[in-house]
Amino acid sequence: MKLDVQLRKRQGQFNLSSNFNISGERIGLFGPSGSGKSTLSQLIAGLISPDEGTICLNDQYLFCSKRKINLAAEKRRIAVVFQQAHLFPHLSVEDNLLFGAKRIAKADRKINFNDLVKVLDISHLLKRSVTKLSGGERQRVGLGRALLASPKLLIFDEPLSALDQKLKDQVIPYLRKTLRRFSIPYLYISHSLHEVRLLTDQVIHFTGNGKIQEVTDAEKLARRRMADTQSSGYMNHLTLENPREVGSLLAYQWGSNEMLLTDHQHPQSGLFEVSSKDILLFKNHPRAISARNLLKATVNELIPKGGNVGIRLDCNGEELIAQTVREAAIELNIEVGTCVFLAIKASSFRRVA
Amino acid sequence: MPVLTPTDLQALWLSVKVAGVATFLTLPPAFLVAWALEFSKVRGRALFDGLVNLPLVLPPVVIGYLLLLLFSRQGIIGKLLSQLNIQIVFTWKAAVVACIVLSLPLVVRSIRLGMVQIDPQLLAAARCLGATRLDALFSIILPLCIPALATGATLAFARSLGEFGATIILAGNIPGVTQTIPLAIYDYTNSPGGEQGALTLCLISIGLSYLMLLFSEVVLSRFRRNDSR
Numbered sequence: 001m002k003l004d005v006q007l008r009k010r011q012g013q014f015n016l017s018s019n020f021n022i023s024g025e026r027i028g029l030f031g032p033s034g035s036g037k038s039t040l041s042q043l044i045a046g047l048i049s050p051d052e053g054t055i056c057l058n059d060q061y062l063f064c065s066k067r068k069i070n071l072a073a074e075k076r077r078i079a080v081v082f083q084q085a086h087l088f089p090h091l092s093v094e095d096n097l098l099f100g101a102k103r104i105a106k107a108d109r110k111i112n113f114n115d116l117v118k119v120l121d122i123s124h125l126l127k128r129s130v131t132k133l134s135g136g137e138r139q140r141v142g143l144g145r146a147l148l149a150s151p152k153l154l155i156f157d158e159p160l161s162a163l164d165q166k167l168k169d170q171v172i173p174y175l176r177k178t179l180r181r182f183s184i185p186y187l188y189i190s191h192s193l194h195e196v197r198l199l200t201d202q203v204i205h206f207t208g209n210g211k212i213q214e215v216t217d218a219e220k221l222a223r224r225r226m227a228d229t230q231s232s233g234y235m236n237h238l239t240l241e242n243p244r245e246v247g248s249l250l251a252y253q254w255g256s257n258e259m260l261l262t263d264h265q266h267p268q269s270g271l272f273e274v275s276s277k278d279i280l281l282f283k284n285h286p287r288a289i290s291a292r293n294l295l296k297a298t299v300n301e302l303i304p305k306g307g308n309v310g311i312r313l314d315c316n317g318e319e320l321i322a323q324t325v326r327e328a329a330i331e332l333n334i335e336v337g338t339c340v341f342l343a344i345k346a347s348s349f350r351r352v353a
Numbered sequence: 354m355p356v357l358t359p360t361d362l363q364a365l366w367l368s369v370k371v372a373g374v375a376t377f378l379t380l381p382p383a384f385l386v387a388w389a390l391e392f393s394k395v396r397g398r399a400l401f402d403g404l405v406n407l408p409l410v411l412p413p414v415v416i417g418y419l420l421l422l423l424f425s426r427q428g429i430i431g432k433l434l435s436q437l438n439i440q441i442v443f444t445w446k447a448a449v450v451a452c453i454v455l456s457l458p459l460v461v462r463s464i465r466l467g468m469v470q471i472d473p474q475l476l477a478a479a480r481c482l483g484a485t486r487l488d489a490l491f492s493i494i495l496p497l498c499i500p501a502l503a504t505g506a507t508l509a510f511a512r513s514l515g516e517f518g519a520t521i522i523l524a525g526n527i528p529g530v531t532q533t534i535p536l537a538i539y540d541y542t543n544s545p546g547g548e549q550g551a552l553t554l555c556l557i558s559i560g561l562s563y564l565m566l567l568f569s570e571v572v573l574s575r576f577r578r579n580d581s582r
Binding site: 045047072073074076078084086089090100145149 | 478488
């Protein structure tokens, strides 16, 4: 998917001017609330029109003020998943799902209904009225409805921000699974670094005043966040596999290492996060500690951030970032190439997908 | 025990017929007018709005007289219709025309109340899923307006049952042809010894109105139940 946007839009006191050119399949729009992300999504979807400029998707003009082109929203084939699911209250779940699919040519339907319903785990809800769905179910139906329209571009406009943390954690795995299974290019708008990291490859970073700061990726943004002492540190994402029970804990494989976790709810492979602040470093092997995971690692890189130091570690080929205050790094005499021991409590892991 | 005369029965039947046909014919144009006023960007909306609402504030007799001018043989519409051999004035159809004009603003108002409650984001979602404005009008707006339409229909039916001023001018007061219940009551009160007859028709009016309220309540509650299936 190729998206070329050069536009200006004035809305009351707010002046949005966007110039970017990006190609990719999984793109994030990241920035604080009020930075014009949602306005931009409405402009691309055709729900509002720019004052001037061009919007080009896959080399086709959606809007061009000079050539007087303004393709109607219903002709752009850009589906939007909104903050609220905005399901049609008079239709059943099934009729909601098929709303967009019925309005495109058969040849354009790329997504199999039964497959999608299975992946989203909503097959038991099809005959139900949408007024009888939970928040998480509503968002899954909203996602399914948008996907079944087989859009050229799918826009997520803060799709999870109306859900509480527990529901977010439930919906994210569905999003990841579904978006990987059905390859539809998408633009994911969010102010949550966590979501953007889990769901996108490239990120357009907005600053507070509607200006685009840079085109980067979520990983870089996450590392930069380490300097912020208020934040919960850098979140390491670990793909853990093949769980087996060890006493009251679960042992997962992490590359050639083994990790012990307390997570007993769904003993299955998945993506877990652990904060850089929850990793303890030792210069020498500690004889006895309460933390259940003790690994030997080599320091690959030191990333000074304000009063903190991020320490990129290599644990038998797997990467992990720990962080300490600068004084601790000096005291432990940590340099690139030194060997350290790291300890992580079994309860510090959180499943994210 | 009050007894219904054949004229009373005719008046009852005529009232129901006129009110029913008028209600049925008012709903589609009222829906389109409400949509135009609420969703479209037509120029001169305020003027159009005023025109539609005029019958609500004008005396019905004035409306009746204006309609008489339009529909008489020399009137703009009357001339056209007489070429097609259609006679409106002083027939029951004239009563229907009067009722449509007078109930249109009421129905438009109630449908608009229903329309403003529709989340505009639903329409945005429909457009992004490929629905044109016309498509969304029938696939989203119309079904969501059913309760408002039911309320509007109740109002139109009630307004039509009670119509007097415009009807008597445009349709006249001909027993068995254009005499509805209000006109029959008027006749009774003007003739000596007519008190009994007037009272009987009053009771019938009450019964009819009550039935109609019941009907609208049933429709609304069924819709609510469907909504929370």
